[in-house]
Amino acid sequence: MTEPAFQPNWASPPGETILSILRARDISVYKFSELVGLPEQEALRLLSGKYPIDSNLAKRISAKFGSTPRFWTERERRYQSNLKTLALRRPELEQWFRAFPVAKMREMGWISKFTSPAEAPFELLDFFAVSTVEQWKDEHANRLERIKFRTSSTFENSTTATTAWLRRGELVAEEMSCKSWNPEGFRKSLSGLKSLSMERSPRAFVPRLQTECAKYGVAVVVERCPSGCAASGATLRLESGRGLLLLSARFLSDDHFWFSFFHEAAHLILHGVELRIEGEGLSGTSTQETEANQFAQRILLEPHGESALKALPINKFAIARFARRCGVSPGIIVGQLQNKKRLSPGRFNAFKTRYKVADFTRGSAQV
16 A cells, blocks of 8 residues: 655644544544544544644554555654744744733643643634634734723733633633523622621532522633732623623622622622623722722612711621621721721731632632
8 A cells, every 4th residue: 555645734744634534434533543542532632733642653553544644643743843944943832822811821720731832822723713813813812802801000901911810710610501591580690698707618608609600691710810800800792692700809808809790790790791801090980999899888788778887886896787687798897997997907807707719729619
């Protein structure tokens, strides 16, 4: 049998050749994985160019699908070489890749360790489900204008890091089971959710929060931000029509976490998908931000309200009693008093529950 001429597309993985054979012979990916002795997930990675063909695998592919082992190893070698050439010829791609906090993203489990430096930019493109930097700009960077953020001007805000955080939120949300979006049901559920603030462990309250919100079509995701991302929270409508409520738990305290949650819930209920980027101290307080702040405060202080907070005596017993009557943690009341300038930032902070970063790691806080 004459070995076929090797004429690779400069960015075409060996898996494309195999896929053509599978389609021609009407062979499923599952059957292919059985024939070549690979788990199905690794077979999928091979077909997409993410699992390299070594000499042993080349022999098995050759035995089942023809050509010689040398053809398949050469096909792999040329593909890897062309990936490197592509990276060298595309300085924009390399520059784009280096703008991301890749090491931190890998540490946080968002992306796996790259099989080779040449493949790294392409695996990051895969993370975003795009094929070019231009497509990333169109589908991810440019949409920041349509998303509402609560950010702190104390921290740097990088477009690349922020888009990575948002994309991670979307990917986690896609794994979650949610019913259809029900804004009225979600609104009615919020008063009952604030009692979760009295639970001190995020490992306990985040899964319960997610379960309750999922009943009304809201995927609540808590993901710590990578370096460069200054977001505290974000909301957007997913392609499925459900809502994503994404929190970073940046300040690791109960008053910030729960105010952010109800603030973002307000955006979903009051403002829908037409949201915009906003940073504290950058362009003043928008009408929508004011509405969301008032909505969150109203939920947290029910049934007594802001007037009762303004008249509250400043002592630990009064704060504890008021928190109990509102059905929230005392730390939330302290945070509200500090926000209203009735307390200095350092007073009564012992009432606040402090969280740990590990409390919000994937597998502990996410379900």
